[in-house]
Amino acid sequence: MSKLPDMLTIGQVAERSGVPHTALRFYEERGLIGSERTTGNQRRYARSVLRRLAFIRTAQRVGLSLEDVHAALATLPDNRTPTKSDWSRLSASWQTELDARIDALVRLRDRLTSCIGCGCLSLRSCTLHNFEDEQAADGPGAPKLKPACEGGT
């Protein structure tokens, strides 16, 4: 029973988490995860990194950027291993985010439904295009579906 798998190599973490080793180094560079080093300069990860990775990947699914995730992780205690309740707190904060995104999409869908009815896909008349929200600020793709279409029809 020689070695407890107390610390994991990057390969082990990659395999167990499903996160490519390249991404692990990338996340470390971004300060999302940490590692210790052997005398030979190889990374060794605490098992808790798996949970952290779970958080990261799941947060990405929800649509958060790595920066957002970084900010969230920064609220974890440095001095001790995060507890379940620490994680629960963070996860709970996704709820809000998720709810908001769901809500925005639902509203978008509903507007779309009404617009299809009238075939009015027009820049000037269709409410879909006239959210007076930040047109310039809405970035590439989906990442931040802002509280988009709150201007009621």
Added chain:
Amino acid sequence: MSKLPDMLTIGQVAERSGVPHTALRFYEERGLIGSERTTGNQRRYARSVLRRLAFIRTAQRVGLSLEDVHAALATLPDNRTPTKSDWSRLSASWQTELDARIDALVRLRDRLTSCIGCGCLSLRSCTLHNFEDEQAADGPGAPKLKPACEGGT
């Protein structure tokens, strides 16, 4: 001669659509919109480009990539100006996309809710991370698909 605003300059299109002129050229490069040229090589847009832009921007809101949009636009008739029903057909296809996204988010939220209860945010046991999709990278080693966290730790 009162020129009818039959054809629009890039600046006019940018102003009326809210799409920056840089993006207009970018979209043209990607084949999303087209333009004619004056003898002096300046772009002139048909008014219908505004509707096309409406489609593009709205599709992006829905979360589609420009490539997706390109594919959708490719189904429009080349030989005639798209009718309302052409647009309606395309817009209707967003519904599916939107529904799918909403559904995915709702499921994610529901899983999250149950997982918060047990605090099990774990790579191996939590359904959140075993979400049906992007696991082509599934390692042969660790069986990642487990029932759910409700039964686990």
Added chain:
DNA sequence: CGACAACCTCGACTATGGTCGAGGTCAAGG
């Protein structure tokens, strides 16, 4: 006609989220 705004192309650059390869090092088995 002359000025000046608007337009043109093309390449470089931004940001995000990574991947890939070269060249070199570490660790464990035979």
Added chain:
DNA sequence: CCTTGACCTCGACCATAGTCGAGGTTGTCG
């Protein structure tokens, strides 16, 4: 000891979705 695979760093590169600036041309107004 020696081989081999896993690991190291660093810089280049990919895709997406654009933006920005330089340097040159066009078009419209007075």
